[in-house]
Amino acid sequence: MSAPAPTAERPPRLVLRFAAYSALALLAAGVVIFWVVRHETQSRAERDLAARGERVAARIRAELRPSDVVRPVSPQRARALDRAFADEISDDLVLVKVWTRAGVLAYASDHRLVGARSQEAGDLEAALAGRTLREVVNMADEGARRDLKTIETLVPLRQQGTVVGALDLYFDYASVARDVRATMTPVGITLGVALLLLYATLVPILRQVTRTLAARNERLAEHAGELRRALDERERAERKLSAAERGYRSLIEQLPLVTYIDNLDETSSAIYISPQVEDLLGYSPVAWLGDTEFFPKVLHPEDRERVLAQHAEAYAKAEPFTSEYRFVAKDGRDVWVQDHVMIARDDGGKPLHAQGFLLDVTERIRAEAEREAARRDLAAQNERLRELDKLKDEFIALVSHELRTPLTSIRGYTELLLDGEAGALTEEQRQFLAVVERNSHRLLHLVGDLLFLAQIEAGKLVLDVGALDLAALSSESVEAARPAAEEKGITLTLATGPVPLLAGDRARIGQLLDNLVSNGVKFTPAGGRVDVRVRMARRRAVIEVRDSGIGIPAGERQFLFQRFFRTSTATEQAIQGTGLGLAISKAIVEAHGGAIEVESEEGAGTTFRVTLPVGQQASETAPAAVAL
């Protein structure tokens, strides 16, 4: 109720206005009715008077002689006529005139203007033409002395069918007025009363109507107020909503992805697409929305059929889905997107439209492709490596077989000859065959070393672990080297302390000892010493081989255990060797969980020290594969 005061004030004013209007209307109606009735009454009275005039004229005509209408009558005749008319002349008929054909006044009951010509030639002419005229005139205008309102009746006078003059009668109008008054007084009173009654009944109705109207107005005003408030409310809400929508939209259009809304009908045309699409593909939203076939056109040809089918199915079923596919951007680039499609529904769950977003996943797909390519490369490389490894194994087996088979013949036949199976040999022949035998042995040894090294490198060194007596093995190696030492005049000694049985590969440890002792003898000049010591130290077995040889240059010691490495002094002095012995020795030691080290002084000698674990550790490390 925002404006109750004006609506409350309105009814009285309205009623007054209606009362005034209706009063005026009734008054006007009364006046009109009164005027119409009066006019009718008056004209009837006038007609009655005229009719009387005609009757009077008919009687008076009978009194007239033809001469009376030829020229103004004589005064005697006039008096005679006065007498003749006297009966007729009354309160009503105030004047009688007789006109000649020539329009001259022949007689007048008041005797005035006789012989004068008519001033109203038109009227008289019409009467002389045979017509009866009636007219309200003032006597003063007719030259009378009295000022009296009359009704003039002009009647033609005929003799044998022709008009010879006109009879002019003036009746006092007062009779008409009397008649009218007599008729109009009751009519007026009745009308007045009726109108008053009508008004009296109208006013309450009016009041009622105005009150109803006022009430209705009030209600309407209230409704209008409510409507206005509702509209205001709605406007405010809409303003608020549009502000919120603008907020959301700007937020969405700031995200690093393209959002869109599609129709769910069979066209699947876009309703909205966010401006980021221009960054993604180079096409503006206007171009996109302006063409219902835009989406299929920018899809990558290889993905088009699949994506359209997916969309059609999902839209038809109104189901969400996620898909990855390519667009072709305006500049021709392939752009990978991840498309997340959802179905928007109204409160009743009825699908409204599809909405979703497109994420640019080009970088990820590219990275994946690169990773996949790298993985394939790696797999191929692995395959090649496996192939190479297999080839190497096959090569080793082949070399082993192909070298050992001819060596079998060389050594076998040499043995037969040396055994005298082909007859007795001269001393020289025996010496030569001994050289063949020794070199074939060297060759065999080299093949064995190479094969062993290959096994180590392939990680296929397998130890045949058993209990071994280090003292006994050392003794065997020293005794094996003794002939060579004696040949060079080298003193070769062995000192063994109490050493428990070790867990290890007897053949490999033997090979290790052989290598170290024969190396010592090889690199020690004539007259020198090679001393071998076997003992326990800090719960580990220690083997020391000390020589008084040429020594190893300090700068070369770090390379000493590398395969095929030969010291510069060994090369200079042309000492035979392959550079494999120490590499193999180190591998054997490490396979047993031990360590090998070297101390050397150039020109003074070299000591190799091997430490091996005693007890369980050795067996644990026994099957170890060792790489050089």
Place this chain on the structure above:
Amino acid sequence: MSGAGRRPLVLVADDDPDIVTLVRFRLERDGCDVVAAGDGRAALEAALERTPDVAVLDVTMPRLDGYEIVRRLREHAATRMIPILLLTARVQETDVEDGIAAGADGYLTKPFSPQELGRRVQAALGR
């Protein structure tokens, strides 16, 4: 195995004729008769035909390898009990195990000493 006065028969199979000759020479000196074969198929046929007292077979031979010959010989009643020595140029322990698993009685690694081979054959002959 061998009756009195009869020289024992030894099958020697190797694709290297030099080695066949070497082994034949040694074994004939030791009082054996030798039947030789240059490949696996020939060795198997000779063994089935002649039923030798001992077979000395190279492992790596064309057409049929030593292991396969051992397996086939063990399938026949007549040859099931023949002592077989394998000659192998391979050194991996698995090779040896393969040979023993196939039913060989022993093996020699190339290069071998002819004297040693002779001793092993004599031992197999029970002399």
